[in-house]
Amino acid sequence: xxxxxxxxxxxxxxxxxxxxxxxxxxxxxxxxxxxxxxxxxxxxxxxxxxxxxxxxxxxxxxxxxxxxxxxxxxxxxxxxxxxxxxxxxxxxxxxxxxxxxxxxxxxxxxxxxxxxxxxxxxxxxxxxxxxxxxxxxxxxxxxxxxxxxxxxxxxxxxxxxxxxxxxxxxxxxxxxxxxxxxxxxxxxxxxxxxxxxxxxxxxxxxxxxxxxxxxxxxxxxxxxxxxxxxxxxxxxxxxxxxxxxxxxxxxxxxxxxxxxxxxxxxxxxxxxxxxxxxxxxxxxxxxxxxxxxxxxxxxxxxxxxxxxxxxxxxxxxxxxxxxxxxxxxxxxxxxxxxxxxxxxxxxxxxx
Amino acid sequence: xxxxxxxxxxxxxxxxxxxxxxxxxxxxxxxxxxxxxxxxxxxxxxxxxxxxxxxxxxxxxxxxxxxxxxxxxxxxxxxxxxxxxxxxxxxxxxxxxxxxxxxxxxxxxxxxxxxxxxxxxxxxxxxxxxxxxxxxxxxxxxxxxxxxxxxxxxxxxxxxxxxxxxxxxxxxxxxxxxxxxxxxxxxxxxxxxxxxxxxxxxxxxxxxxxxxxxxxx
Numbered sequence: 146x147x148x149x150x151x152x153x154x155x156x157x158x159x160x161x162x163x164x165x166x167x168x169x170x171x172x173x174x175x176x177x178x179x180x181x182x183x184x185x186x187x188x189x190x191x192x193x194x195x196x197x198x199x200x201x202x203x204x205x206x207x208x209x210x211x212x213x214x215x216x217x218x219x220x221x222x223x224x225x226x227x228x229x230x231x232x233x234x235x236x237x238x239x240x241x242x243x244x245x246x247x248x249x250x251x252x253x254x255x256x257x258x259x260x261x262x263x264x265x266x267x268x269x270x271x272x273x274x275x276x277x278x279x280x281x282x283x284x285x286x287x288x289x290x291x292x293x294x295x296x297x298x299x300x301x302x303x304x305x306x307x308x309x310x311x312x313x314x315x316x317x318x319x320x321x322x323x324x325x326x327x328x329x330x331x332x333x334x335x336x337x338x339x340x341x342x343x344x345x346x347x348x349x350x351x352x353x354x355x356x357x358x359x360x361x362x363x364x365x366x367x368x369x370x371x372x373x374x375x376x377x378x379x380x381x382x383x384x385x386x387x388x389x390x391x392x393x394x395x396x397x398x399x400x401x402x403x404x405x406x407x408x409x410x411x412x413x414x415x416x417x418x419x420x421x422x423x424x425x426x427x428x429x430x431x432x433x434x435x436x437x438x439x440x441x442x443x444x445x446x447x448x449x450x451x452x453x454x455x456x457x458x459x460x461x462x463x464x465x466x467x468x469x470x471x472x473x474x475x476x477x478x479x480x481x482x483x484x485x486x487x488x489x490x491x492x493x494x495x496x
Numbered sequence: 497x498x499x500x501x502x503x504x505x506x507x508x509x510x511x512x513x514x515x516x517x518x519x520x521x522x523x524x525x526x527x528x529x530x531x532x533x534x535x536x537x538x539x540x541x542x543x544x545x546x547x548x549x550x551x552x553x554x555x556x557x558x559x560x561x562x563x564x565x566x567x568x569x570x571x572x573x574x575x576x577x578x579x580x581x582x583x584x585x586x587x588x589x590x591x592x593x594x595x596x597x598x599x600x601x602x603x604x605x606x607x608x609x610x611x612x613x614x615x616x617x618x619x620x621x622x623x624x625x626x627x628x629x630x631x632x633x634x635x636x637x638x639x640x641x642x643x644x645x646x647x648x649x650x651x652x653x654x655x656x657x658x659x660x661x662x663x664x665x666x667x668x669x670x671x672x673x674x675x676x677x678x679x680x681x682x683x684x685x686x687x688x689x690x691x692x693x694x695x696x697x698x699x700x701x702x703x704x705x706x707x708x709x710x711x712x713x
Contacts, residue, residue, distance in 0.1 A: 376666070467512075470514075471517065478521040482525050489529075
C-alpha cells in the first residue's frame with residue numbers, strides 16, 4: 146500500500162462502494178455532533194487525505210486496548226479506514242522486532258516530522274525506568290523522543306489517559322498518565338478499559354478531516370462521545386425511576402432486567418458512549434449483559450470504592466474515629482455541666 | 497481527589513463526627529446540670545410514664561388552640577413528614593444507611609420522592625414567609641432561625657436539582673448535595689435544630705415534673 150495513495154483510492158481498491166463510504170461519513174458526522182452539511186466535507190477530506198503516519202506506543206498495559214481494536218467488527222468501513230492509516234510502529238502487531246522495529250519508528254518520525262500522530266496505550270512508570278522498557282529504552286524516554294515531532298497524541302485506554310490499573314493505589318511503579326507528561330502537544334484521551342474502537346477511529350477521522358482535534362471535556366475526552374453518562378442513555382433507566390432494582394445477580398429483578406444501581410452500577414457518574422454505540426458490532430454493553438458499569442472511563446476508577454458498592458455508599462472512616470468523636474462529646478458535655486454547676490453554686494452562695 | 501470524593505469521604509465523615517460529638521455534648525451538658533432540690537412529697541408515682549405520655553401527647557394541639565394554630569401546625573407537620581419521607585424512603589438514601597447500619601427497607605419510586613420533595617420545599621417557603629411577615633414571630637426570630645431554615649431546606653433543594661441538572665454534571669450536583677447534608681449535620685447539634693433530639697428530653701422532663709406535682713398529663 147503506497148503512502149502516496151489517498152484514502153479514497155485505497156478504499157476504492159478495497160471494493161468499498163460510494164454509498165457505503167458516504168454512509169460512514171454521515172455516521173461519523175453524527176457521532177461527532179456535526180451538522181449534515183459537514184458530510185461532504187468529511188467525504189472530500191477523507192478521499193483526498195494521504196495516509197497519515199501513526200506510531201503506536203504500548204507501555205504499562207495489558208494489550209486489551211489493542212485486542213479491542215483488532216477484534217472489533219471485521220471488516221467494517223471504519224476498520225478499513227483505520228487499516229488505511231500508516232501504522233508504522235506497533236510492537237504488538239508489527240512483524241519486525243529489535244533494532245529493525247526501532248529503525249522503523251525513527252524512519253517514520255523523520256519522514257513525517259511534525260505531522261505524525263502518536264497513539265499511546267499504557268501508563269508510564271516514573272518510579273524506576275527499569276519497570277518497563279522496550280528495546281532497552283525506558284517508556285518515559287521513548288515517549289519524550291517520539292512525541293517530540295508529533296502533531297498530536299491520543300492516549301488510548303484508561304491506563305494511558307489516567308494511569309489506570311498500574312496507577313491504582315498504592316501505585317507501586319509510580320505510573321503516570323500521558324497528559325501529565327506531554328504538555329507541549331495536544332493530547333486527546335480516549336479512556337475505557339478497553340475504549341470503544343469506533344471512538345478511536347472517529348477521533349482520527351476528525352483529525353484527518355479538519356486538521357484539528359475534537360472538542361474535549363475537563364478530562365481531555367472528546368465531548369461527542371463522553372458528553373453523557375451511561376445512566377443518561379441506559380435502557381434500564383426507567384426501572385431506576387420506578388424504584389425497581391435487582392438486589393442480587395440471580396433474583397427476580399435481575400431476570401426482569403431491572404436497574405443495577407443497588408449492585409454497584411457506576412453508570413450515573415460514568416461518561417462514555419457504551420449505552421449508545423455498544424460493543425461487538427452493536428450487540429450489547431456490560432449493563433445489557435447483566436453486569437453493573439464499573440466506571441472504567443473515569444479517572445482512578447479502580448480506587449473509587451468497591452465495584453459492587455452503590456454510588457451512594459459512604460464510609461464513616463472506622464469505629465475508632467467514631468469512638469473518638471463520642472469520647473470528645475462526653476468530655477465536652479461533662480466539662481460544660483461541671484462549669485455550669487460551679488456557676489450555679491457561686492450564684493447561690495452570693496445570694 | 498475530586499469534589500465528589502471529597503464530599504463522600506472526608507467532608508461527610510467529619511460532619512458525622514461533629515454531629516456525634518456535638519449531640520453527646522449537648523445532651524450530657526443538660527442531663528448533668530444540677531437540678532433544683534424539690535423537698536415536697538411526690539403527689540403521684542410514675543415519672544417515667546408521665547415523661548413518655550407527654551412526649552406523645554404534646555405532639556397534638558390542645559383543643560382550645562386548634563383553630564389558632566391550624567395553619568402553622570399543618571405546615572409544620574407537612575414539612576417534617578416531607579423531610580422524613582425524602583430522607584428515609586429514597587432508594588439511594590436507603591443504600592447509604594444500609595452501608596452504615598447494615599439494614600435496609602423498601603423505598604418509594606423516584607417520582608413520588610420528587611413530588612414530596614417539591615411539596616416540602618413549598619411548605620418551607622410558606623413557613624419562611626410567615627416567619628418574616630408575622631409581627632411576633634419576626635420579632636423573636638434571630639440568625640439561628642433563618643440559618644437553620646436554610647441548612648434544612650438546602651439538601652432538599654439540591655437533591656431535587658440533581659435529576660433536572662440545568663446543564664451541570666451529575667457528579668457535581670451530587671457532591672453539592674452531599675456537602676449541603678454535611679453542613680446540616682455540623683450545624684444541627686449547636687442550633688435550634690437540636691430539637692431533633694432535645695425535644696424528647698424537654699418534653700420528658702416536663703412530663704415527669706407534672707406527674708410529681710399531681711398534674712394531668
